[in-house]
Structure formats: C-alpha cells, structure tokens
Amino acid sequence: MPTEAAELVFDEATKIYQGREGAAVDHLSLTVPAGEICVLVGPSGGGKTTALKLVNRLIPLTSGDIRVDGTSILDHNLTQLRRSIGYVIQQVGLFPHITVEGNIGTVPKLLGWPRARIRDRVTELLELVGLDPVGDRGRFPAELSGGQRQRVGLARALAANPPLMLMDEPFGAIDPIVRARLQDEFLRLQQELRKTVVFVTHDVDEAIKVGDRIAILREGGRLAQYDTPDRILDHPTDEFVADFVGRDRALKALTLRTLGDLELTPAGGGAADGLPRLTADTSLRDALAILVAERSQAALVTDGQGSPLGVVTREALLQ
C-alpha cells in the first residue's frame, strides 16, 4: 500500500513579511530524506510553523526554493500540490458539519475516487488510527474526544496516501498521557507507512522522541543545527543549541535507547534473584529512574513474555 515517499529539499528558502523587520525564515537549507521524520523545533519566533507552511504554499516563499522529489513546489498546480501533501494542525480543523467518514474522505472525494473505494479507504484508515470503523464513521466531530479528533485528523491527512506529510504541533493541545500514546502510535504507523514527515513542535522531548532528524531554528528563522537526535544531544554546535535542549541533555539521550540495545550479562545461578524486572523495550532513562527509585544496582531484563534475557547494571546504563 505505501506509495513512494518523497525527498523534501529546502533550498535557501526565505520568507520576509512585508512591513516586518527581519526574516521569518532566513535562507533555510536542509534535505529531508524520503521516508524520514524531520522535526522543526525552536523558540517562538523561530519560524518553524512558517517554514512548514511554505511547503504547501499556505505562505508564499519570498525567495529560494523548495523541492518535493526534485520538482519545485512553484512548478506544481497549487490545489494539486496541496492535495498531494497531508496536512495536520494542532486544532485539527475537522469540518463540524460532516461525519468522521465524510471528513476522512474529503481529499479522495476531491480527487474523484469512486464511492466504494472511498468507503473502503475510510474503513482501512479508521482501523489504522485505532478507531472503530463501524461505530465511529457516522459520528460528528463534536461527539469525539480531543484525542479521537486528532486521530481523525491524522486519518484525513493520510486518506489519499500522500508521499509527504506536514504536521504542525499535532499533539500540542492534547493532555500528556494521551499525547504520549498518540506519539507511540504515530511512530508505529510510521514504521509501516514510511512517509516523509515534517513535524513542528516546541517541545524538545517530543522532538527527540519523534524525529529521525531534528532541525533547531533560532529567532529570525535561522537554522542552528540539523542533525540526528543523538548527535544534537551529544554534540550541540553552540551555546544556543545546548541551552535549548537543556542541561539534562545527557539524560535525554538515554531516552533514545532501550535496554534491548545494550549488551547484557547472562543471568545465571540465582544472580538475578530479587532484582526489578524490566522489559527489553524500556528506555534507558526509565530504567535508570526505576533503579534509583528501587535503590537497586541492577535489573533483570526480560522479553515481552517475561523470560529473562540478562542482567543490566547501573554502570552499564550510564556508559
């Protein structure tokens, strides 16, 4: 099912608003490889949302270029360009007068898909985003919770199977517990779909969790660093980036790896007795937090079924 994801290139992309001093986005150049998630993060005034909206031309470029799969966005017909890019925003913006099914089917309908194909696609997408394809499709947005609405928003953006997705603080208005779950589900979906995604957030932790690459923008829309999360945490290019990711960046780096990534010492001969048991998909940061809380020097790592894989010590965690 997945269509080819598209490579996205910002080439000296610049936006200057008339009558405002300085640029909103200043000669931004970066390449998002096909199928990767690029998170734009930075303080307010950093132009991250502006940069995102340049891509589907909700905001027109002042100078420079943006290319999707080698073709300039300026060479595309505007409506066709937008219909080929999934767009998700924080407030979702579902059509209140249309059912879940109608909302998700918006772009396919515009593209002239036959009705039966739209119906099947809606079923498929509702299952994909964890909603009930029977019970939920006829409901109106006002009948849904915030998290459900954002799931519908995501399904709607995915409907016509676009090679590129733009997501503007998609989970920003959702409470932390549901947000974490949506992030996890989004990453699981991405494993399957392999879209090229530009994801805007102001939350560094979300950027680290979600991004394959992170672009940190500073005030005036200038790119401070564009790198993988671990490179940004280990080697911030300057004071600004180091400040922005925070003093706890070493701890944050621990969220990037799980116990399964470590070499474990075999748990033989009762050495693991009385140790806390953690599954292999626990992040190093959570594992450390648990060891500190349990006042334990080591933990027993198990697989999903609970069979022991080995023992990990505090020292090994902190290496």
Place this chain on the structure above:
Amino acid sequence: MNGFRVADGGGPVIPNFGHGSACLKNNGWFCPEWVRDHWGDILQPALVQHIELTVIAVSIGFGIAFLLALVGFRVRIFDAPLGAFTDFLYAVPSIALFQLLVPFTGLTVTTIEIALVSYTLFVFYRNIVEGLRSVPAEVLESARGMGLTRRQTFWRVELPLAVPAILAGVRVATVSTISIATVAAFLLYYGLGGPIFDALAQPDIFRTELLAAGGLAILLALSADALLTLLQRVLTPWNRLG
C-alpha cells in the same frame, strides 16, 4: 388616501346584525357561528393570500439578501454600506413605505411585496454575513491546506456552517413578515389584514372578526416558526451536539 378608508374588493364583509344570533347582535367577544359561516368567503381566502404574501416576500427577500451578503462577505469594504442600507430600509415606518410606493406601483399586491421584501433584507443580510464569518479559522485553514478551492470552500464549508445562522434569520424574517403583512391591508384589501381592518372600521369594533383574523395571523406565525425550527433540526443534525 385619506383617513381610515378600507379599500374595496373584499366582498360582503359587513355583518348583518339584523338576523344573526344573539351573540352577533350583542357583538360578543367571539361568536363561533360567524367564523363557521364566513370561513369560506372571508377567512380562508384571507389566510391563503397571507401565506402567499409571506412566502413570496421571504423568498425574494432571501434571494436579494443572499446576493448582497455574498458581496459584503467577499469584499469587506462593501459590508458596512450594505448593512447600513438594509438597516435604513428596516427603519422606515411600514405605513409610510406602503404609501411612498403607491405613486410608482399603484394599489397593487406588487406594492405590498416590495415593502415586505425590503423589511426582510436587514435580518437576512446580517444573519447570512455573520453566519459565513462564523466559520472557525482552523477549519478554513485545514480546508485550504487540503487543497479545496475558494469556491469549494464556500459551498462545502462556509455555507453549510452558516446554515444555523441563516435559518435563524429565516425564522425572524418570516414571523415579522406575517405580522407586517397585516398592515398592508391599509392599502389594499388583501391577506388577513383585510378582515382585521374591516372589523376595526365598524362603528363598534366587530370583535369576532377581529379576533378570528388576528388569531389566524398569530397561529400562522407560530406554525411557521415551529416548522422552520423543525427544518433547522433536520438540516443541521451536527449543530445539536457537544
């Protein structure tokens, strides 16, 4: 047009107190037998005419106001002048407006309709423009981002979301038109205003006719309002939720 002369053309409307019931002889508050006897020749035709007056005025008024509202909605600088224009029409006293039109369109139903239409414009214009403007910014942004053209956005998003406000306008305009239309009989014996003016023109106000015709006007207004409320519920199921 001097004084309180009732225009002719309405048939036998002056009751014959000579051989009526005791109720009629005494001009009682409400004599059902008069209503029974004159339903066919007075009340029913007046009611049908009244409904016609209202439906035509509301339909034409809506059509004109819709076009004006499109202009005011799309081109913001026209909004205030158009609003002021409809407001001005609304402010003209109805009896004066009926009279003002007579030199141009005569003592005709057309005169009445022109006046009635001009009264609906104010309510329609404001409600349609406000309704179209009420669409949340994020809904418009997602529509644009998904590649709806301006026209598609209007027909598929802005207009449907304006329906509750528009139907609220239709309710107000309909009820007030039913009410104002009774005054039109000042000009021409037409609609429920005819029997009302006749009853008032009797030396000793003919109570039964006044109450019967006036009551029908009220019933008509209430039924129209109930019907339109029902229509609103059917057309906008999404609007009652959340």
